[in-house]
Amino acid sequence: MQTHEIRRRFLDHFVEAGHTEVPSASLILDDPNLLFVNAGMVQFVPYFLGQQTPPFDTATSVQKCVRTLDIENVGVTTRHNTFFQMAGNFSFGDYFKEGAITKAWSLLTGSQDDGGYGFDPERIWVTVYLDDDEALGIWRDVVGVPEERIQRRGMADNYWSMGIPGPCGPCSEIYYDRGPEYGADGGPEADEDRYLEIWNLVFMQNERGEGIGKDDFEILGPLPKKNIDTGMGVERVAFLLQGVDNVYETDLVRPVIAKAEELSGRVYGASDTDDVRFRVIADHARTAAMLIADGVNPGNDGRGYVLRRLLRRIVRSARLLGAEGATMLEFMTVVRDTMAQSYPELASDFSRISTVAVGEETTFLTTLASGSKLFEGAAETVRASGGSTIGGEQAFTLHDTYGFPIDLTLEMASEAGLTVDEEGFRSLMAGQRRRAKEDAQSRKHAHADLSVYKEFVDRGxxxxxxxxxxxxxxxxxxxxxxxxxxxxxxxxxxxxxxxxxxxxxxxxxxxxxxxxxxxxxxxxxxxxxxxxxxxxxxxxxxxxxxxxxxxxxxxxxxxDPQWRKGATQGHSGTHMVHAALREVLGPNAVQAGSLNRPGYLRFDFSWQGQLAESQKQEIEAVANEAIAENYAVNTFETDLDKAKKMGAMALFGENYGDRVRVVEIGGPFSMELCGGTHVATSAQIGQVTLLGEQSVGSGVRRVEAYVGLDAYRHLAKERALLAGLSSSLKVPAEEIPARVESLVDRLRVAEKALDAERAKAVLSAAGTFADKAERVGDVRLVAEAAPSGVSAADLRTLVGDIRGRMGADAAVVVLLGDADGKVPFVAATNRAAQDLGVSAGDLVREFAPLVGGRGGGKADMAQGAGSDPTGIPQALGVVRDRVAEIAG
CATH class of the missing domain: 2.40.30.130 (Elongation Factor Tu (Ef-tu); domain 3)
Structure with a gap:
């Protein structure tokens, strides 16, 4: 049975039983505790909490969910997935335990000819909460499950809550026995790989208090109403009904693996290591496509960081499998073709989805190239020191700061004949995860108490x-x-x-x-x-x-009428800029967020790369030409499907009702779903003046603009500034750019000449320093404060020249500067000094802390910088003592 059919049968079963079918909510909901929707009941939380009265007594849905806490285990096991579909049925004070149990049983065991799933009832086991005699009795006496296939389990397994104060209750889980080839006898308590959980029935009847963990909290008392919340794992049911071993082999996931096989030339099932990579690609490709479809863009924190991490794990896994070049478009295409039957937005919005995913791939491939250079530098340092192991801290820095995956670090180290301190790396990663988890827990809190508003929400x-x-x-x-x-x-x-x-x-x-x-x-x-x-x-x-x-x-x-006038100008101006962007850049430039207030707007849109100045000018011109046409602004309500067929643009990730408001400006020029206030005709916007354009995340750009009088005031300031420059430079306004360019060129020439003179002066001091070298044992030592104001680059040149003037004798040169409170320093040794055991890198590491700094390098030359000039005399003393100790 195909996965799409499994979904359809679930919904049909409960609709026929009187439930209202509710569409899946977006993966992004306004919930302070959730990055993403992670359970089927999340969109119904206000009903369970009693904050709102539900518009139906019973409901059913198939909710798209994303969980990323176990992302490192995805692919390593076949049980972990980041994206999954949770089919559920819900009762808000209607039926309770017996209704939930019998409805689930009839769907699971009903014949496929009659719309059921056709599971063998003899292979179904169930669990109930320790003291839930009522649920056990229903399973045994009403349904007919033998008591030996019913197991009682504690709070950690069979008592549900959201992890925060709110509704909770015992639950009953349904398991399917896959057979002795998958594990030991004895039911779910013995082996949850053999006995696979496919459905959880939660009996919400109590309210929990504060506490942590799954079982460390107080039960405060009963809820006003008893509710039902169930969740059936669509993917788990799919692999059981399709006769495969796990979700990665089902009809919606295996095609992605097949594409990875085609692109890499390797075969799934031939190597455990490769299989993990195949599964990572298959899982993450689905999740990434669904997140982008709901409006998430790659970024450096929050949801954007999760998406970026998923996409980059796809890229690195494909590379480790041997796939050459870009692969993301191929994977996104397969996800679209397999999933669009249930999620049509994957097809209708594929251009944007693929553009975002491919853009992140391109960026990461560049990162991998630069990371490879950083790795080579780290490897060279290890070899120069006579070692063979890249430290855990270096591997962690490559991973955390530069985005270079540990998998590739291990692979490249092996190719270079080196090893990596994996234990040190894992320890640093574990510490980072622990801190992140503690931070997330500290920010997690109970849902805001909105019950005071319930009366008015119910009122209408x-x-x-x-x-x-x-x-x-x-x-x-x-x-x-x-x-x-x-x-x-x-x-x-x-x-x-x-x-x-x-x-x-x-x-x-x-x-x-x-x-x-x-x-x-x-x-x-x-x-x-x-x-x-x-x-x-x-x-x-x-x-x-x-x-x-x-x-x-x-x-x-x-x-306030003036406020409203400016607000309508700002909002209508936003629509005009959006339409102009799409006309100039094409249909992929779609809205990713906006803000408008009187006289000002900002607009975020999906796009890869900085806009050219000519593009910005054209966007501004197109918007203002449309404004000047004095288009009528029409608003009307219609059905959501009809509005989409008309071409009305919608904000991605936003949930719309069946009836929507459409704002149309100039017929086909601009048509969007919008509930805001607008001008009556486009000319009332006044004027749009773009202020600038910048990146606000990978694949997302932002334009800002003034409208109306604020646009005029901005241009007036610009005109005054231009007039002032024209007067100062004594040229007409149109000649200012050429005049400024000429002045900049002359300044560059002057700076180069100044740099040359300064370098000449610095180098002239080399002979003086060499002549003043002191004899320390067999070593000629220069350990001095550098001339005032010498830059770090000039200091390195000076030290190298002094060393060259010392001849064949063992020579050590150390200079510390004082430039605007900074302390640049350089140390150098020649071959004779190195043969005695003096290393520039070791010297730097010893004295750098004395000037509040850090440094490093090789045996022949090392450098760094500090922030405490008062430590220079002590640092020079350490150098002399150390050289004396080595040189005798």
């Missing part, structure tokens, strides 16, 4: 009147002070106010909230911010200037 959405008017009469539904509902608030108070209707725009879609007032006879209150709760309830954050605001009051809510 705030009526937003701001599309039609800037002043609305409204009723005060509630006043909240510090999260607590209060009957009234007086002058000087800062409170939250919920109205039944409001013209003030609540921050969303990149547009910041309106400013305005709430007034009534004897009352004035300034609205500082407006935020949404559950995307439906407007919460006005206000400061009361005079009078008293009381729940139930009739008030007038007003938008």
């Amino acid at each position: 959405p705030t009526e937003f009147t701001g599309f039609e008017e800037l002043v609305s009469e409204a009723t005060v539904l509630a006043i909240l002070d510090g999260g607590v509902r209060v009957p009234a608030a007086t002058a000087g108070s800062s409170v939250e106010v919920i109205l039944d209707r409001s013209p003030l725009y609540a921050e969303s879609g990149g547009q910041i909230a309106d400013l305005g007032t709430i007034t009534a006879p004897g009352l004035t209150a300034k609205v500082d911010d407006v935020q949404k709760i559950a995307k439906t309830v407007w919460v006005h954050k206000v400061t009361i200037g005079e009078g008293q605001l009381t729940e139930g009051d009739t008030v007038v809510a007003s938008v």
Whole structure:
């Protein structure tokens, strides 16, 4: 049975049982504890917590999930995956244990002809919580599972919670016996490779308190309602029904491995080491494609860092398998072809997905090239010192600072006849992971208590009147002070106010909230911010200037008209810039985020590489030409599918309802899904002036611009600046660039001449230093403070020249400078001194700490820098003592 069919049968089974089918949420949700959605129940958390009333009593979904805590184990075992699909059915105060158990059993064991999965009931085992006699009795007496195939387990295995205060409860897990060839007899307690968990039924009936771990917390008491949350692993069911050994051999994953075989020339199953690499590619390619589809871009922290790491592990695994050149597009294509039936966005948005993935591959291939040079330097240093092992710290620096994988370090070391201190490297990596885990745990906290808003979420959405008017009469539904509902608030108070209707725009879609007032006879209150709760309830954050605001009051809510005018210009200007970007750069330049406020906008978009100046000028020109056309701005509501067929652009990673609002400017020029406020015609935007363009992450660029009067003011300043330069340089404005270029060229020539004179002066001092060399045993030693102001580069030249003037005698030269509080230093020895046992590198390592610095190098020359000039005399003393000790 194909995986797509397994998904479909699950949803059909529960829809026929009266459940509402709910689409998978984005992998990115606004949850402070989650980088990515990692379980099927995550989008339903507000219902389980009682913060919102669910619009249905029962639901079913197949949720896409990503878990990356065990990323290092992916490929090493066949049990770990970063991306997986969790099929679930949910009850919010409707059926409980018996309903969950019997519905799961009927789907698992029902015949395939009747829409079931057709599992042999004699091979199914179940576990229940230690004291859950009710669940055990249902399995035994209602379903008919023999008691010898029901096992009781403790909290660590059969008691579920989110890991933070909130709903929790015992669970019952369903296992399938794969047969004696996969492990020992004795049920799940004996061997969880043979007895494979395929479904977990969670009976949410209690509330947990503070604590850590899976079993170190207090159970506070029962929940108001008993809920059901189940999760069936689609991939696990797939490999059982497809008769293969693990998920990597199923219909949606094995094709990626086949492509890797084709590109590398190696065969899956021939080598354990290669098999790990094949599995890493197959797993990570799926995960990366799904993350990019939901709006994640490679970066250096958070979600972006996870994606970057996944993509780079694909690249390095392909390289270690022997694949030459770029491979990412091939893997992304296979993922699209296998997964698009369930996730059509992989096909419709493939151009952007592949562009982001290939861009990261290109960047990393460059990193590998530079990392190889760094490795060669480290290897040369090891050989020069007579060693054969690259230190764990060096390997860790290559990995952590330069992104050079340890796998390649080990491979290249072996080719160079060297080894790597793997134990030291692993220890440093373990320390890094421990610190990261501790940091993540310190930032993990309970879900914000939004229950105070539940009444108003259940009541229905705030009526937003701001599309039609800037002043609305409204009723005060509630006043909240510090999260607590209060009957009234007086002058000087800062409170939250919920109205039944409001013209003030609540921050969303990149547009910041309106400013305005709430007034009534004897009352004035300034609205500082407006935020949404559950995307439906407007919460006005206000400061009361005079009078008293009381729940139930009739008030007038007003938008600052100048603020709204600027806000509409900024938001409509954002749409124009987006359309201009796509016209100039092509369809791959799609939105990756935006922010607009009165007079200003910034727009992030997917793109590889810096924009040329000509491209920026063309984008600005296209946007302003469209503005000058005075296009009508039309808004209308329609079905989501119809809007997409019309070509309306949507923000990636955003969840939209069945009905959406479309903003159309100039017919086909710009059409986007948007809930923001806009001008009536494009000419009202005024003007768009691009301020600049920069990178904000791998594959993501950002443009910033002023609009309207702010654009005019910016250009006026630029014009004044240009006039000032024209006057100072005594040339017309159009000749300023040529004049500046000429001045820069003359400055470069002067600087080179100055550098030459300075070097000449420095070298002239070499003879003086050589003549002053002191005799220490058999060594001629120069250990002095360098001339004031000598740069590190000149210092190296000077030391080398002094050493050359010392003839065949054993010679050691050490100079320490003092340049603007920095202490550059260089040490050099000739062959005769080295034969006596004097090493420049060793000397530097001994005295560098005395000047607050570090340094290193080879036996003939070493250098470094410090920050404490007061230590120079002591450092020179150490040099003399050390040379005297070696030279006798």
